Each structure stands twice: as C-alpha cells, then as structure tokens.
Amino acid sequence: QKLAAAVNPAYALMEKKTSYKDATTYNNFYEFGTDKADPAMTAGSLKPRPWSISIEGEIKKPMTLDLDSLLKLAPLEERIYRLRCVEGWSMVIPWVGYSLSQLIKKVEPNSNARFVEFITLEDKKQMPGLRSPVLEWPYVEGLRLDEAMHPLALLTFGMYGEVLPNQNGAPVRIVLPWKYGFKSAKSIVKIRFTKEQPRTAWNIAAPSEYGFYSNVNPEVNHPRWSQASERRIGEDGLLSRKRKTLMFNGYSDVAALYAGMDLKKFF
Template identity: 80%
Template sequence: MLIKRGPNGIDLPYSSEITPREVFESRRTFIRQMAVGSIAGGALLEMVNREAFAQAGQKLAAKPNPAFVVMDKQTSFKDASTYNNYYEFGTDKADPARNAGTLKTRPWTLAIEGEVKKPMTLDLDSLMKLAPLEERVYRLRCVEGWSMVVPWVGYSLSELIKKAEPTGDAKYVEFVTLADKAQMPGLGSPVLKWPYVEGLRMDEAMHPLTLLTVGMYGEVLPNQNGAPVRIVVPWKYGFKSAKSIVKVRFTKEQPKTAWNLAAASEYGFYSNVNPEVDHPRWSQASERRIGEDGLFAKKRKTLMFNGYNEVASLYTGMDLRKLF
C-alpha cells in the first residue's frame, strides 16, 4: 500500500493553504491535465507533488466497530492533520504538517524484542495483515488542554502482543520511535531525549481499547499524524500515544519515557486523563475541542479517563493523585 508523495525535502503548504476535500480533488485533476499538456514544467510539477503529499491518501479497507465509537461530533480531517504535537518535526502545532514531507514510510519495519518467546521483525504489509483492520472513533485529550475526536484505523495492540508470546517476566511494553536527523529536523532540538520513548503497563497494553494504528479517516496515516504505525491510548493524555514506532520492547522494569525524563513533576508515567490532578502550570478540569469551540466559547468539562470508565478497574487501589 504505497502512498504517492512528492520528492524528499518539499514542504507542505501552511494549514491556511489547504483546501476542503471536495475542492482539492477537482483541483488536482485540473493540474494533472495541465501538467501533461504543453505548459508542463518544473514549477507546475512541483505543485502537483505538493498537492499529492498534502492531501492524497491510500484508502484502507476497515470495518467500523460499533463497540468503539463515541457519539461526539468528529473533528475534521483538516484540523486533525494540521494541528499536531510531533516535536521531531517542530514544536509549533503547524510544524508537523509543514515539515513531515521528509519522512519516508516505505520500507518500514517494526521490531518486537525483549521478554518474549517469539521475537520478530515485521514489515508494514505483514503488520497490516496480522489482524482485521477496524475503524474506531476515539476521543484524544492533550495534556495542554485541547481535544479531538478522530476515526482511527487499526486493531487492538493485544493481537500483536499475543503473537509475540510475552514471558512471565514481561511487566511493561516500551515503544521506541524513529529518530533520524536526515528525516526529522526537530531532532536538533534538546527539548527531549531522543529517540522518543513511551511505555505502558502490560495490562494497559493488553486492554482492547489500546489501538495499534495504521490509519485515520479511512486512509493511511498522514506523516504528521505518526505514519506509518503508532498507538492510540484514548484514556491517557495524547503524548502517551507514540508515533512512527520502530521497536516494541517487553521489559521487566518500567520504561524511562521521554516526557517523564524531561519533567517528572509534570508528566507522570501513567498520565491518565484525570481532571482532579492539575498540571503544575494549568488546570486540567476543562478542555477545548479543536475545530468546534471558538476562542471565547465555553470549554468542555474534562471527563475522568477521558470518558473511558471501562479502564477504571486497571487502577483499583492506586492513588491516582500520586501515580499520575
């Protein structure tokens, strides 16, 4: 499932330049028709490539799973793909959409290692065929106080875990993401220790909600959203959902995760959405839904576990104010 992209190094347009889907389809057709005509030239071909990268996506055959659908209004594709945290491509919310054109998603391999009986390395096609793809509509809440509702495509991470057959010593799952300075200009920043590492307790990773994700809105993931493979953990703050994963390690010890290493007092290992535990610099009691609420509109009340109360049993007996 190859994605047509422009030459490496060509930046995306700014978000304000990206047109609605019903417009860009006809626009791309018109440009291609001109490109094969007498006026086809380098500048026009560059326009075609930039359009293809910004908008085109490989369709995925995924059956909607009604057991995993929130009824909130979905965030638009434009908003979800142009307002992102992905520090490997810059710290501004618009940077990933502008800069992620340098990311090469083919070929791609995912290594499974550590405390497992069956270590393995899977290419992207094998990974996509490991289990039937589903579309699930999840909320995703950012620690900065904003949220989205996105139709993700993938399957429960537990399907991959079962294939690897973890040993009795596997207590945690660690996710290691790509760190390639040639592809990721943000790696020159000392804001985090690279590569970006995240982790879950084994029972969290095995929960049916934890999604190994290869697409969104019925298409493969855009580069800026963590292509070609990421996880989505909808009851935790968004930074727990590691992007562009190259290794999954099963460990005895709790992984040393990127944001916890950077600021342990602000970003705990668990990072469950908990409106009663404020970030040291702002409240977590409310949130702004991207693309829906205006700057001065009333914010939404943040829900415990982001509304996914079915995970509460995972934390029975834990003090979620201390183990945040």
C-alpha cells in the same frame, strides 16, 4: 491513499468528528518541530515505506515485522475515539487499526514481561526536529503490560479511512484514548517488553509535570494549568465555554486497571 476498515460499533463514539484539516495541521510531533503547525509542513521528509518494527525483550518469539505483515496480522477496524491533549484541548478522530493485544499475543510475553516500551524512529535525515535538544531522543513511551493488553489500546495505521499522514505518526503508531496524547507513541520502530518500568520521554524531561501513567484526570492538575476542562477543536470557538474533562477521558472501562492505586500519586 485509502485504507479500508469496517466500523467497530463498540468503539464508534457518537460525537462530532474533528475536521480532517484540523486533525492534520494541529499536531504535537516534536521530531518535526515544536510549533503545532510545524509537523504538517516538515513531515514530508519522513519515508513511511519500507518500514518494519522490531519486537524484542521478555518474549518467547522475538521478531521483526514489516508493514505489510503488520497490516495483515488482524482485521482492520475503524474506531472513533476522543483525543485529549495534556495542553487542554481535545479532538474526535476516526482511527484505523486493531487492538494492540493482537500483536502482543503473537509474540508471547514470558513471565518476566511487566511493561511494554515503544520507541519512535530517530533519523536526523527524515526528522528535522531532532536537531534541537528539546527532548532526549529517540522518543520513548511505555505502558504496563495489562494496560497494553486492554482492548481500547489501538495499534494504528490510518485515520479518516486513509493511511496515517506523516505528521500524525505514519506509518504505525499507538492510540490510547484514556491517556493524554503524548503517551501514544508515533512512527514506532521498536517495541520492547521489559521487567522494569521504562523511562519515558516527557517523564525524563519534567518528572514533576508528566507522570508515567498520565491518565486523563480532571482532578490532578498539570502544575502550569488546570486539567478540569478542555477546548474541543473546531467546536469550542472564541465565544464558547470550555467543556468539562471526564475521568479517563470518558473511558471508564479502564478504571479496573487502576483499582486500589492512588491516582494523585501515580499521575
């Protein structure tokens, strides 16, 4: 199903796009199984419509928005972003959506709001992976409010000019290209504004391995593997060397958000 959007030239990365097939059959979405081939096979049970997001917490205008209202909230843009997985591989994907800041402005955070929490659907009938206790369900992710307001943070409804396939987080997800992929919560049903830093799924599971920030950083290794390089899916085959990973995945604009912070400590 097509999803029309004009390319935003400010965010149209000039790199070879990952094939649609690779981007939709090689996914980490534990709600549909832990193997990367699982989501494409099992996510058919997800019903992306009707859908709504409830927005609550430290805001002046709590509301529940259905998918059509969300789609109409701001003009849809196509943006081509790098996606860097914490496992050491990367893709280049054309997403369709608009800056998350547009939604945040609409609900008017109050002076207590310092963080934003994203909560993924938790429905055993639609998500077979929830039966295994690999993570604490529902999947929860979070950002500092200023990170969420950064124009790069994309509220996303589609990819490759079409609505999101279920296995990629239909019908609505976020995309944060300067952070490891798991920070970008999928199939979001609730957005909550909070005073305290939210607990996040992977941080709960293994706090020494996955920090709250999880910015792409070649100098801070995962305890089990190096983050200095990555393999671009579809390009870096068997006989090519891995490429160097860039600080903030190459999105140096965001550096100002972390001025003065020790990123080895706040990894």
